[in-house]
Amino acid sequence: MDLVLIVLRLIHIVSGVLWVGGAFLVFRFVEPAIKDLGPQGEPFMSRVGPRLPPYFITVSGLTVLAGTALFWIDSGGDPIGWITRDATGLAFGIGGIAAWIAFLLGPIAFKPIFEEMEAAAAAMKSAGGPPTQEMVARMEAVQERLARVNVVDLVMLGIAVVTMAIARYL
DSSP, X not given: XXXXXXXXXXXXXXXXXXXXXXXXXXXXXXXXXXXXXXXXXXXXXXXXXXXXXXXXXXXXXXXXXXXXXXHHHHTTTXXXXXXXXXXXXXXHHHHHHHHHHHHHHIIIIIHHHHHHXXXXXXXXXXXXXXXXXXXXHHHHHHHHHHHHHHHHHHHHHHHHHHHHHHGGGO
């Protein structure tokens, strides 16, 4: 029994489930509900929103780090060789790349979008009355960008899940 492999697999699988499940829940249910609620969704987001980045940074970071360590161990220290000579290595490689892309979307895409969304919401709140058409248009544009990035993120996570699930059987 290899305790290191057991611990790495547990970390990888449990944190991966929390990452993918959380992303699916937020992107497919929470965000659309908040968008539908309009200004009434702000109190909920002010409570939940600040908790999401630390959660996703932790579970996604644990997933990709443990997965990368497992990939290195499984490849015998030759990841390129494993990918080029073995379908299992190729599937794990594709899944790993997809997971890393999803992970990197956090600081590269999601963080700036959420910062702009917060700025747009603050401008609407401080307007002292109903938001102007420009304010509404700005918020809608940010929400559209968020929706597009959400799709990319979910596709990458889906590729990672599928390839990780089938890789050992190829």
